[in-house]
Amino acid sequence: MSNRPLAAAGRLVPLLRAGLIAGIVIAALAYPVAAATGLGAKVTAHAMEHKTKILKTALPAETSYLYAPDGKTVLTMFYEEYRQYTKLADMSPNIQQAIIAAEDARFYQHSGVDPKGIARAFVANARSSGISQGASTLTMQYVRMALRDSATTPKEVQEATQQTSLRKVREMRMAMDLEKELTKEQILERYLNSAYFGHRAYGIYAASEIFFSKTPKDLSVVEAATLAGLVKSPSRFDPATSDQKEATARRNYILDRMTALGYLSPNAATSAKSEPIELTLSYPSNDCASVPQEWNSWGFICDYVKNWWSAQPAFGENRLERMDKLRRGGYRIVLSVDPKIQEAAEKNVGTKGNTGSPFANGIVLTEPGTGRLKAMAVNRTYSLNLDGNPLSGNPEAGPKVKANYPNTVAPLLGGGDLPGYQAGSTFKMFPMLAALDAGMTLNTSFNAPHRYRSEIYNGWAPSNASGAMSGMQTMWSGFGKSVNTYFVWLEEQVGADQAVRLAEQLGLRWRTDVDRHHAAPANAKTWGAFTLGVSDATPLEMANAYGAVAAEGRYCEAIPVQAIYNRDGTPAIYRTAGGIEREIAKPRCRQVVSADAARAATDAARCPTGDTPARGGCGGWSTADSVRGTVGRPVAGKTGTTDSTRSAWFVGFTPELAAASFISDPDNPFNAVGDGQSQIPIHAVANTLRDALEDQPTREFTPPSDAIVG
Structure with missing residues (x-):
């Protein structure tokens, strides 16, 4: 009885060389439940070819970064999946070898589908009367991840993730086609940038940063083997748990596989296995609430950026599409705010308006001739934490007011849903x-x-x-x-x-x-x-x-x-009604x-x-x-x-700056500011303009013509 699966496996190898038909046969034999569903009729070469072309150019979701005006200081990030695409040349050979050892030892020998791997999986599955072992190559796994990432409808998501023989056949065919279009190095690079490693780390850059606070180029053998072990089961082999027993066992298994493949000497493997897994965990910021405390007031600016972004047709047909672009598009966004002017605005609003006052005192400065935002400040702390606010209401039911003090994330200065x-x-x-x-x-x-x-x-x-x-x-x-x-x-x-x-x-x-x-x-x-x-x-x-x-x-x-840059470093553009391409960040x-x-x-x-x-x-x-x-x-x-x-x-x-300041109770417009506080906006604007333009040459207004004077 035990020889029958082996004999069947031996008969499969020649069939696999026949291409797609062999893939269907293998799928039907390995997954007998689906064998009677007429898989062949559903697999069309045209659909496969179309999707393969998409995968050739498709890139995974990538984190967008919001920079201070220097273009270097990261204020926060926006992402659904924390990921930064990294070239293979910027990855340590250790992680490249570890992932091959962990997931696909014959990666450089097969053409997308591994006959030996399928035969081995078929034998294991036949012995267990179920699916105890998969046969997915790195290429097939990448196809699965790329199909999931490029899915735009619930149906496409289901097709990319459902556990069926049809999906397996599709992956095999597309993997073979993709290997004709991309090199092994390109496939490995895309795989390492797509894989999920747990802890919201998508791709090797995020995994390296979150688990070890370093870049992929600096990963040691031990660190690389640890991360490679996570792909199979991110939760089971998570080294950040209190018990690292399974994570260590999985790491050691991969070190042994690296030795068997000639990537490591036996002595090096023995030494590596003796080392404990030492983590340096980091938690990447996400969205405006994560703006560093020393930049707290810039949280309101960040929030305005989001509202502005969601109104730009260049990023999608509706708000949902545009925000999805922000969180998945890998943009580099550089603010126009001037730090000196922002500092002046914060100082002159802060001295005239108590943070704990129900009256919001805010100021906005823009640049005439460009419309660029130069400063935005209000006497509030940008925070989601409403603790200590007597007006915030039942936390379970949500706040009763729009602009809690001292903390709020309400768009008090413009760009949001508040009427003003x-x-x-x-x-x-x-x-x-x-x-x-x-x-x-x-x-x-x-x-x-x-x-x-x-x-x-x-x-x-x-x-x-x-x-x-x-x-x-x-x-x-x-x-x-x-x-x-x-x-x-x-x-x-x-x-x-x-x-x-x-x-x-x-x-x-x-x-x-x-x-x-x-x-x-x-x-x-x-x-x-x-x-x-x-x-x-x-x-x-x-x-x-x-x-x-x-x-x-x-x-x-x-x-x-x-400035707004695409993931490839080129300026983000939009097309006007007349068909002219213009940079999104240029003044309109x-x-x-x-x-x-x-x-x-x-x-x-x-x-x-x-x-x-x-x-x-x-x-x-x-x-x-x-x-x-x-x-x-x-x-x-x-x-x-x-x-x-x-x-x-x-x-x-x-001539250089325009500023608007107000004082009001955003939550109760009938709560009168009173004449005693009506001078606050005057002082806020005057003092801010003075400080912002300090040391700048004086510019005169151009006088009107005689005709319009009358």
Whole structure:
């Protein structure tokens, strides 16, 4: 009885040389349960050939890295499978030899399918009346891993992983085809970069780092044999468990196999087996919560990068596809944030806003002419740990509030799902800019009463904050004093819908049902309160919108990166609607209003800051007249407060930087900031611009033309 399996195995060897038919026969004999399912009819040469071509170019999922602006300091990583692709030349010969000894001793002799291995497995399986031994070569194993990694549908995942004879036959055929396309070295390299070693370590680079805190090039014989042993069963042979008995036995078995294959001398193997397994475990960071503590505030920047990434069509058709690309695409992402400006932002927000306060005080700075993010800071700690927050609610049920303090990961500064904060009179920029672009002049005058009744806006009658604002106003004085009735009248002249559409062109988005209703084309003409900033906005939006004014009417989309590289080191690109290829990290800009209109708006915006406009007069006083003295150079901007000072803003800019700061309670907009804290955003912007531009040459604003002055 015992000779019958051996005789059968002997008959199989000639059949294997016949190619695919032999593979089907072997599969049917080795897996009798599936023999009656008509496997041959399901295996088509065309499908096999197509998948083999895919595998020839397919690469496994790879970790993406987020770098500080120096392009060297890793802030965090994004991955589903922690992996960094490594060339075979950068791997120690020890790991190459150990994996061959462990998994496929005849790797260099066979052509993808090993007849002797199949015969040996068939005998073992026949004796055990089951599947006690496999016959998968390294090439077949790689095919299985690559099919799994390249699967895009649940059906493909199932086909790649199901324990059936059909899958085995497919692997055999594709392994033989693949060996005609790739060299042994290429297959071994791909295998070692695809294999799972446990502890979320995918590929030899991750395994070397996680278990031994070193690169694959530096692995010793003992370390290599230990890692090679994990592929068969990552949990069973895990050396990080308290009992290393099985891990040591498996390692020693592989050392013996390396000796048998001539990779190790008997004495070297004996010496290696006497050594204990000494681990130096490391735990790679993943996602924004893993940003190092010394870079904590950059966690908010990291979070914005993710939100920005998820909105880029270049990375997929929807948010899920784009985030999958981030976690599997092996990108190298370099931030555009300037460390000096970020430090200034953190310092000047931190000194003016208590981390434990319910009022969030934040600031965002962008670069006019590029839209690149230069700083983002808020008086919160970036952390998932909400312990100690009395408002965080039942941890099992989730937090009751969006922006817990002192800890939060809420996107308080822009780029996420939060609607933002009412921005008050900072919105007066939009009707003024629209009016200037439509041909009105800076000297457009109106005798602004304390209260103004608007017939266009259905009898709405807003008033000024002070009786001292009444009287004849121009754009300079009206903007400098923030005269509500002047700007309601001005908005009537140009059309509220024109101001709304311009704000959209400058990057504002309507996130609440109320705002979307008023901004709709059918309703925008009667949205008189738009000029008073009743809509929600984020600091990022406001900084970038005012940045377009500083850039003389050229709006650039906000972008948090200076470079994005593919896994092969080439810049990541996207294709425009016109078919032109452009780098994703390059600024995307367009002229929104004329340069002269933007210069005129800038001239008027110098009045609120205490600066002197180039062409007109500010009317004697302004709402933030300390800013010019603090910044020490030409500066423009606008204050903004809402009813009862529930929130307060200041948006300011120089030719080099645009900054927006706010203070508000994100969780309770009815919790008024109060007049006593309304100066906080003014100081935050002024001090940050001063510190950020220290030692930089002073640049002047370009004056507007005579025609637009009027």
